[in-house]
Amino acid sequence: MKTILAIDDEPMMLHCLQTTLEKEGYRLHITSDPDEGISLLQKEDIDLIMLDVKMPEKNGFELYAEIRKFSQTPVLFVTAYPKALTPSSPIFKEIWEKGFSDGVTDIIYKPFTIDALQEKVSQLIGLPDGPTPEKQ
């Protein structure tokens, strides 16, 4: 069974992701604490990380840069702010050029449909019980 780690400061969003994706057959770890997310990623076998962009303590881009220092696990950015993802932001520009070109990083904008979420997840890591993609 594929395991997803969702990091978001909005408890309702975490609940929504957990309910939707567990119904699909994925296993979910959820947290609103970025540091706990890093710790879970180091301890557990995670197939996909869902990262909120705007979080109070550490934003999704900073967290992504931290994660990529030790893990090439696929990442799906979840955000309601498409304008935050602009090449005019130096941190995003760096992530876009170095990170997104790995082919295992994607974006979904809130609000999204369940269909769109399922499609993004399955195109990154496959179906819940399908083969695990090769790590990059």
Added chain:
Amino acid sequence: MITDNNLNQSRAVRRILVKHNIDLGRLRMRCDNGKVKLSGALTCLYQSSKTVTQQTATEIITEIKKLPETTAVYTADLSGWH
């Protein structure tokens, strides 16, 4: 059924889209047994210096068609480019 080939192909398609500064959040993409389906908006990231013209769209589709796994590319309801 999503296979390893489908996942490898979707990675390769994403790399092409990123190379062209395409906003992945506005585009839906599905790779299934060699067939690539694109729908939604084919637009560049916010404040990108590039825009998606007909030529860019053609280049993207040509590059996707050249991937060894690709057998067909479908672009239903693809908006945002001009």
